[in-house]
Amino acid sequence: MAEHDIRMKLHLLCAGLFAEPEAEHLEHVLRPLAAELGQTDGPWQEGVRALPFPEGGRETAQLGLEYNRLFVLAKGHVPVQPYGGYWLDGKSTLYGPSLRTVERIMAAEGLEPAQASGLAPDHVVCELELMAHLASQGGKKAPLEKTLLFNHLARWTPDFCRAVMENTREEFYCAAAKLLEETVARDEARLAAHMGRTAGDADEEEQA
Amino acid sequence: MSKTTDPSRRRFLGGAGLLAVGGYPARALARVKAPHAAEMLGPSREVFSFCDMCYWRCGLKIRVRDGRAVKIEGNPEHPNNRGVVCAKGNAGLMAAYDPDRLKFPLLRMGERGAGKWKRISWDEAYDRIAAAFLKAKEQYGPETLAMIGHGTWEKPYHRLAHAFGTPNTTSPVFGLCCGPRDVANQLVAGRPLGGNETLDLENCRYFLMMGRNITESLHNGETLGWVEAVAKGAQVVYVDPRYTITASKAKEWLPIRPLTDHAFLLALIRVMIEERLYDTEFVAAYTLGLEELERRVARYTPEWAEEECGIAAKDIRRIARELAAHAPAALVYSPRRLTRTSNDLGTGLAISILNTLLGVWDREGGIFSPLSFPVPEPDLPPFPHADAPRADGAGVEGVWPLANAQYGLTNQMWSAIAEQKPYPIKLLLTAGGNGFMNSTDFDAIRRAIGQLDFFVAADIAPNEMNQYADILLPEASYLERYDDLQTGGAKEGFVAVRMPAMKPLHDTRDAWTICKQLAGRLGLGAWFPHASAAELIDERLKKAGLSLAELETKGIVKKPADPARNFPREHGLPSVFPTPSGKVELVPSRLKALGMDDALDYLPQVRPQDGEFHFTFGRVGFHTHARTQNNPWLADLMGENELWIHPDAASRQGIRDGDRVEVADRNSRKETLRAKVTRRIRPDTVFMVHGFGHFDPRMRTAHGKGAADANLASRDRDGHLGTVAMGRSLVRVRKL
Known part of the structure; x- marks a missing residue:
């Protein structure tokens, strides 16, 4: 499997793991994706194989409860905010200035969050799917990938993943957070090495 | 795997x-x-207005592009909403763009109510109206005209009717809504709280909400103030048979037995006096009648009240103490519509008395004195003296002397027309409003209309009442016209303008122009000397040292809040109470003089028999009364109402959530709708949102959706005021 294909699938898998659990999607998309990646040699193999997918409707429903508790419903506050802006723009801010970076990349690609999803562009699922989409184009969108990674994903998902691991009561989300943390860290190292530039450069590029 | x-x-x-x-x-x-394509939009501008989607009247900025209103925003300078616009306000655009609007003058062709119309010119409409009005005036006298309005735009219609010589002008705001509350405060303190209540919500620390569902019967400025207080830690005790959204924000929900609020309040008064929890300094300096009040409430022990209203005696004592501990930053919060029982005046009095005992008048966190922004009315000839008394008896000695003679008793007016007593009323002019859906007696409305020689209705949209008109005059919407000024009394005094955001979309005219042109046909032009509404308000503003041109640049001019005048007792200044005695009267002297002081005492209300329920209804944040259900945007948010019923009661009838049910009262009035099975209501009570069940087929969005609470609410009256006791209906529910 080509490197860009693996990256695309890893990001898509991570996006799916943090989307609202849905039996059909888990069974027919995420589980096969994980199986495919788990059979491919590489540093991601262990993390992917460790994913404890739910067995049966009851476990999926349990996962749904945990999803709501962690990311959606709140009594006072959400244990883990799934929006990048929360981590990047100050912790009382949603729809803050950092959202514009993601919106611009999406617009350049002719994409937007589907209305039915109810998600903002900087939701973890949107950002990871956007990264998967960029990766699927085999390096043609490397500058956009870099902007998205260095200005967004690499800057907030480590904190997000730690928050998930600290707050979750489900092994599934613990494993998902670990996989995402490792995926983003590997991506960061790879892109920095290949392109020899840093996050600060990406900022300048964006401003230009 | x-x-x-x-x-x-x-x-x-x-x-x-x-x-x-x-x-x-x-x-x-x-x-x-x-696909992303640059839109070449023209530049936009903004004009100022105030909202007409409910009666709170928030300040607005209307964005206009290419001659069309395209967006409604709040005016942050306006004290009624501080820049916030609710769902109803946002949907105001669809009041103008509603495809079902009345678009040109119509003449009835078939039977009244049959829905057969012919388009006519404005001139023909005026000529026909003038001929009918002058003929009836000659035959029966000017009092044969009744004018029923419901909205900002009704002011010129009042002027036209008074110039015609009739005393019979009315609006539902008193008899069907806030009347008992306002009379009670007037009797006790000489200070009604007004349509925009003068409560210092932001600084209040303890609210006892008597069914005041402030988050759903929603007014932006009021809700903002209350939410600020709650966010700062104010305690809320919410009293209502139903667990509303407001209840969900409260510390405590007390599901009181319907119609027994007065019992609960009387026991609170008793505890407050017995335990000397009241503000002794204020009561000594500013009130009269404590000893008599103490004697009158002696029998209303918390234990007695517990039997009556279902709230535990220990809780009543605790709440009285908690109120006192937070006073003067504490409020007993009246419902806005206090037309529920046959002694609503007593409930209103008890609330006013409790607030007085807490010493909240002119104190921060209590009730403030508003500032006004006086803008003189134009110089007009005096109206002709009306020899006949008001037909509804409002303000008439021996009939309903305490009822407000400005707004009258709309329910009684319909009855007077239906019975043609005390004298013939053969002409009806309506300005907005919907007698069917805002009253509680379809039969009386139909009988009344049947008695008329001529009925002319002016409105922007079709409804059940105006489908019976002989001539239907289409009005410009509030986005298409000037109206008279909005002058307010909040902590700040203010005057605000309503400017047209666009030219009328159809062959419609603004209310002021309609009245001026009709007045001309009726020989009453002297009362409408201005060429236009704009000229009228410009003249008024110039008398106040302003001008229309100046007001149009900012929408509102304010007199800054003055803490010493808003809260004189916080600044060592005296309060003023314009009662006959100059004091706050705990046993109002006017009530005693009229022999109506029994309103202070408890009057037991109806109780359901086996299989019956108390019938209740109320507001939701997406709709105003019965006038917005046909608004396509608001119908998207809530398109029909449901019958709230407790699961225990539902299971006894085999009713499941979503089932269609029939609701019938003791007079065999019936409505059908879907059931909402919920624990958020007492088992002996059912509820539906007000304003649905429209039966006018011209209302294509709302027609046939949900049930009409107006066809189930009680027709009983408050024995002292003549207002409607809407809550006294008992109903049965049957699965269909």
């Missing part, structure tokens, strides 16, 4: 326009539906 991916399944999952990445469906991202 591995499974191969099934491409057909993937396609299925990737439906609803979602993106596919490498053949795998995304969960969130989609292709932008429309």
